[in-house]
Amino acid sequence: MNKTTLAEFLTHAELAEPALRGMITDIAQACKAIAVQVNKGSLLGTMGSLEAQNVQGETQKQLDVISNDLFLQMNQQGGHYAGMASEEMDEPYLIPERYRQHGRYLLLFDPLDGSSNVNLNLSVGTIFSILRCPHGISEPLVMDFLQPGSAQVCAGYALYGSSTMLVLTIGQGVHGFTLDQDSGDFVLTHATMQIAASSNEFAINMARQRWWDAPVQRYIADCQAGSEGPLGKDYNMRWVASMVAEVHRILIRGGVFMYPVDARTREAGGRLRLMYEANPMAWLVEQAGGLASDGQQRILDITPQGLHQRVAVYLGSREEIQRMATYFKA
Ligand SMILES: O=P(O)(O)OC[C@H]1O[C@](O)(COP(=O)(O)O)[C@@H](O)[C@@H]1O
Ligand SMILES: [Mg+2]
Ligand SMILES: [Mg+2]
Structure with missing residues (x-):
């Protein structure tokens, strides 16, 4: 089998910005280093929580901080x-x-996403987004980071799951690379990933149901009614x-993912x-043929007001996100 490594892919890709080759190579190296830390698990004694809270008010895991430092340094x-700016740092890093x-x-970047899962041996990941610095080589200010998602030049994630994968876009579709543990190369295994237009699988934290707004209540109730309800088909949940x-999962087999603003998160603007x-994932989803919205508008069109801003997220299969929009308009 002919294998295309990430290095070969980047050599042959038509890069609008030549620097992307070096930036993506460095990101891949950093993700490999984080994968080693996650993979060694309890052997390193780093699976616990810290006393510290991050700027989001969440208790940090040891691996949140280790991953953040590795990503910065590498x-x-x-x-x-x-x-650079990260979920785990109050201020941008100059x-x-x-x-x-x-x-x-x-x-x-979000150095370790899903970190509440890390000591459970469940999948976690790293999410990243690259923007141009509007003032060239001058010192970046917070406002330089506050660009809409549509201005991203590269976005992607690493998934530390049953295999380690790097999935990214530079605005020419979405491509997935699997880490070959023997050679140490990321190998192109998922070229031009596409999200199925229709689906019958939804992902939402059902424990928050009593705090949802009416449109979300109605949509999920209709999904649960299945083939006996107005949507006329049975849904699965994850x-x-x-x-x-x-x-x-949505890139592989379609579906929708929702994290609405609810009565408990309204003041903060949402959870994610x-x-x-939201921005890096929204661009990946759109590049794969899906849609990503905050319930009112395209996530990529939001003008950020703050570095750590939170937002409602509805993303995934095109027809299902369009259907959901009708519930918000009703
Ligand atoms: O605690 P909940 O409601 O299950 O939230 C899960 C959501 O929180 C997150 O874990 C937030 O990410 P972090 O682990 O980076 O804080 C999302 O990945 C996930 O969708
Ligand atoms: Mg996260
Ligand atoms: Mg995180």
């Missing part, structure tokens, strides 16, 4: 970035002067509590983070 050396000479980009794993989770 991506700054290429000299591509002016700054790249040290010695690495910043050519830094024309910004890197945003909830991994790891967005990377949910989006990966726009810059580190």
